[in-house]
Amino acid sequence: MRLGMVRGHVTLSLAVETFRGKTLAIVEPVTMENLRARNSLGGGKALVAVDELGAAAGQMVAFTEGTEAANPFWPDRIPVDAYCALIVDTFHV
Amino acid sequence: MFLARIAGSAVSVVKHATLAGCRLSIAQRLEADGSAAVEPILVLDWMGAANGATVLVSTDGDIARLRLGNTTPVRLTVVGIVDQVQMAGQERA
Secondary structure, rough: OEEEEEEEOOOOOOOHHHHOOOEEEEEEEOOOHHHHHOOOOOOOOOEEEEEEEOOOOOEEEEEEEEEHHHHHOOOOOOHHHHHEEOOOOOOEO | OOEEEEEEEEEOEOOHHHHHHOOOEEEEEEEEOEEEEEEEEEEEOOOOOOOOOEEEEEEEOHHHHHHHHOOOOOEEEEEEEEEOEEEEOOOEO
């Protein structure tokens, strides 16, 4: 998993059937420098991840990438490649 | 699989149900020259690696699925704690 700051959300007017009702968050990955500085900045290349936890803009999440991102929807097959697995409350680095 | 250095830990209350009770460590992937990657990663650690330890991280989520169930989004797990790294011309712990 990588760490990222939630920057916003996306809604789709048309989408594949399996995406119905899913929340899509725009996540900006956090660099080690920004994590250590605790400055709420990201620094990485933004991506879209499915979020079922209700993460709000400004919160830090950890997201899984790859086929494992679709595991939560098992046994359904769904074209998800990024998934917010947890909302970070506190961290020590 | 790749080598990473444990840089800290993270605590989360709101998370995927399969992650309950899991130890989450913040780590930095190591390059061939021993330098750390810019972006940190969050890895699941059942081995109890200490802060600063070099670990072997697997990107295969199978062990996580085996232990946490088929719906777990976990992908990165610590599969070993490194004792010694030997490279041509250099040696480091």
